[in-house]
Amino acid sequence: MTRTIGVDIGGTRTRVAAVATGRILARRAFQTRGIEDVETAIRGILVEAGWGKPTAIGVGAPAPLDMRSGRILSCPNLPGWNNVEVREDLQRAFGCPVYLANDATCAAIGELTLGVRSRDFVYITWSTGIGGGIVAGGQVVWGATGGAGEIGHIVLQPGGPPCACGKNGCLEVLAGGASLARLGSEALGTPLSARDLVVHAQRENPVAGKLVLDACRAFGQGIAIVWEILEPGLIVLGGGLTGSWAFLGPQVLAAAQGMVRERPRVELTQLGDDAGLLGAASLSAYTPAEWHSP
């Protein structure tokens, strides 16, 4: 029996779980602060699960990272995680191999092993940011250095609004939750979350409705582009904004439909928030051998 620890570092919450053959035996969730809190949580769940030492630890993070060295790079938006040697620190603390990957790729691995279990699909998270993880022919598409799946940073509007990544007109700045919250707050003159803005749109506020429609159109265009390039057969969606899919979905799919050769098949994740956590726990089995923890 493999006894692995999955860690899902989110923009606001971090979650840690002890996972044995796909089942979560113990879990913790807490505000994202830094690696010390993750170490404390792992120690706690190791005791709770009755494990001495895990087989492996897998960590998913939304940050720019170097999979090969297991390091999170410059990451101003993730409190306490700027330039952290995740692999080195956790290996020293727990004496087992440690793997680090993009959180959306982790979610795709979670779907591959315990969710849709399809051989070809793309997982897309529509949340504060927008990210993706790709599975093709049953294999994870990592990219040359582990950087594949940056669907949020495809440029749809050259010279468009500035994105946090430094470019302009990325899908994420056109349709991501952080952007929607900012645009909504400015347009309606009161601090709003993306979900608040969606609620205003549902109540037929025309300003909110237009902002949400524009975001849905950009998101639909992104889905169509992914479909043409990868023909994945299935797109699995997760992330906070998919909680409003009954309202947003028809707008997204109407936009996508005219931009793709066939009607893309889109499903919401059935793993709730756990796709990334479960996938992180399986990272040791999916990380290419040449990037393995020494």
Next chain:
Amino acid sequence: MTRTIGVDIGGTRTRVAAVATGRILARRAFQTRGIEDVETAIRGILVEAGWGKPTAIGVGAPAPLDMRSGRILSCPNLPGWNNVEVREDLQRAFGCPVYLANDATCAAIGELTLGVRSRDFVYITWSTGIGGGIVAGGQVVWGATGGAGEIGHIVLQPGGPPCACGKNGCLEVLAGGASLARLGSEALGTPLSARDLVVHAQRENPVAGKLVLDACRAFGQGIAIVWEILEPGLIVLGGGLTGSWAFLGPQVLAAAQGMVRERPRVELTQLGDDAGLLGAASLSAYTPAEWHSP
């Protein structure tokens, strides 16, 4: 020794070769007309190569096709190839397994086996049309039904000019050779090929220069999108328009650079026109087992 026949059906020319362990032993090229001419050419090169029967035949075509049944679908632009049962016909004629795939994916296989030999790259053809073939982690990315790589049909301008595929604002209608020829002929009031238009642009005709620049910007945006989604590490370019890369390349790369996290590495194919032909000859080794010729 494998003795395979590669067939590359192009919009104007069809090429057929006898290939043994990566070497072309005999070849024919002729105007694209239909499957009878291909059969005749195969018979000719079998005699020339001194082979009784080939091990396998692989066919690459720029058309919408069904890899699993080995059939070219509706294809008004490919003279003589509308709804042709390629696998059935050639299997009956030559008594060996027959494989059919998208021509750009064939070119990617040619690069994988005999060209760049990289584990991660995308091959893009910039010619009359625009197509792509994807290799990730040393594996061909086929898509759920063999339709991956349709880079020419990502929509960059929703509601933009109509593309031959029936959608609007696809990369191919913004930057493909057929489109450039049409736009150039209209703008300059005389029938021009895409290469003619490029020559006018090189001679500083401002109208031609603007049309070419717009196409380069769209092509650069497409390269950037592919890079963000796949992080291939390398993009290999082929196709007629890359013959003018010294003039077009700087415009393409200048556009791409602002739309991608890192400077994309772009190289021209070293296989000349043979990437697709050589890849078609290797199709039997790369086609997923479940789509194999019965």
